[in-house]
Amino acid sequence: MATEDVNEALAAAEVPIESTTEKQPHKLERKWCFWFDNQSKPKQGAAWGASLRKASTFDTVEDFWGLHETIFIPSKLTPNADIHLFKAGVEPKWEDPECAHGGKWSYVVTNNRKQALDKAWLETLMALIGEQFDEADEICGVVASVRLKQDKLSLWTRTKSNEAVLVRLRIMFSSSCLFFFFFFSFSCFLVVCDEMPMYYSLASFVERVDCFLQ
Template sequence: MNHTDRVKDEDHLEKTGCQHDDSEVSSNNNNIQCKTVCPAAGEHPLQYNYTFWYSRRTPSRPASSQSYEQNIRQIGTVASVEQFWKLYSHLVRPGDLSGHSDFHLFKEGIKPMWEDESNRSGGKWIIRLRKGLANRFWENIILAMVGEQFMVGEEICGAVVSIRFQEDILSIWNRTSSDQITTSRIRDTLRRVLNLPANTIMEYKTHNDSLRDNSSFRNTKISL
């Protein structure tokens, strides 16, 4: 499928709900809820269902949890290898997005928010990328995730690629930040599946620290 067949319009991303055959959409305060998606006959099921999300915001306006939740949009949920490729092949590539945009791929039922119950006690590995690498790295990390290459049970919650003006940021979220053995295994698997050089800087940040930093930024007063 060539590039012109992919979804190119950001309005389409924001308006896309759930898959047409297996879902029922109800809209309430910009939250979109879907029935559980199932593999069709003859398809190869994933171990977990996954949901694609998209978000975009104005960089100069730090998001509160409420405004962030209103701004994030579900694209669709997949339950099989075939459903994954059908949806993924119609999405723009991260490197083709502009401005302050994010793609998220999370297990069904987990919102890509620090406050979600599945994420609350967790954290994320962060890799900062120079421009031009996001497409390949994003594809590699989500294929490793849906293919269960991390081998850490239910610890993986999802992955995010964040497109910024000077750099792009890749992260993978897990449930339990205090489990150092698991977080180290995730780090090592990331290095392997992304073929990262040994000197690549990787940062682990708990979601509690992210919440605290975001709150401090919002409460900072600037004197002129």
């Protein structure tokens, strides 16, 4: 067989990989849920959380980007609305068993709000679904809250008493938000605060509400 004939036979036998192999989606380590809460027009007498709705569940990188790019961007929200990204099976409510004994790290956005919140939100989402947090099992989810005068990003945790875990989560959260940690405050769920001193030691802030680290 001539060389030209061999080359032609090989070329005819070659099939591009893309034509015979379907592209497989990139699976995440766990399922996540987007939730939406619009409190702009609350019904009279409605209980807290009555407007909270599960919007979508996903477990692939492709589905995440599709949902985020088309719907779940904080700057698209009207005032008094929240977007939540929580682990599947965990509701973004203080009463949920996964959240009841925990708290949240919060960052308040006041300057360049839309751009700053959108960037911090996306960076935090990617860190969560990409399992970049060392204490990933201690995280419930994250919430972006849009209000008239300021916006807020909050990372919900399962614990309020494990100081080492909370500090590591604070550092990682502030890193993903591209801000220094001292812009953040910690709040405990289902805990009543009888006073509000200006400063708490690390040993005491986990037992209080809205205790700012300075």
